[in-house]
Amino acid sequence: MRKAYPVILxxxxxxxYVSVPDLNxxxxxxxxxxxxxxxxxxxNMWAISAQDMGRKVPEPSSSLPPGESGDLVMCVDVDFDxxxxxxxxxxxxxxxxxxxxxKYKAKAAGLNLSQELQTRLREVLKVA
Numbered sequence: 001m002r003k004a005y006p007v008i009l010x011x012x013x014x015x016x017y018v019s020v021p022d023l024n025x026x027x028x029x030x031x032x033x034x035x036x037x038x039x040x041x042x043x044n045m046w047a048i049s050a051q052d053m054g055r056k057v058p059e060p061s062s063s064l065p066p067g068e069s070g071d072l073v074m075c076v077d078v079d080f081d082x083x084x085x086x087x088x089x090x091x092x093x094x095x096x097x098x099x100x101x102x103k104y105k106a107k108a109a110g111l112n113l114s115q116e117l118q119t120r121l122r123e124v125l126k127v128a
Contacts, residue, residue: 004075005060007039008067016072018042021065022058032072039076044083051080 005023009016012028016035019026020043027042029035047057057080067073096117106113122128 001081002077002079003060004077005043006064007074007076008065009035009039009072009074010068011070020046020076022061023047036076040078043076043078044080044087047078047080048084048087 005020008019008021009032010019015028015030016032017026017028018035018039020039023043023046025042025046027035027038029038050057060075064073064075098113103113106116
């Protein structure tokens with residue numbers, strides 16, 4: 001479910017420091033776009049870690065917190081379920097079909113089919 005947490009972005013010497021008052025956490029970014037990205041990531045990471053430990057994740061405040069002069073105060077949208085799926089690196093057995101001759105040649109070459117598939121998927125999807 002999508003939620004929006006209030007954040008305070010405070011200009012710093014390089015970029016912005018981001019405070020998330022509802023969760024008592026902070027992060028930073030070299031520019032506004034990176035600071036917002038980092039805020040979203042920090043909120044999601046904090047929340048799924050809390051869920052994994054059996055703790056309740058506080059609901060976002062319905063009003064914006066007061067900021068100081070020069071601060072940017074806004075909301076950052078998050079979706080804990082989507083974040084969890086996108087960052088879950090748990091291995092999962094998946095059945096795939098390949099031509100028998102490729103399986104034979106891969107085995108003869110000492111290749112690990114699971115590792116080769118993961119490597120290629122990372123290349124194609126441009127993910128680490």
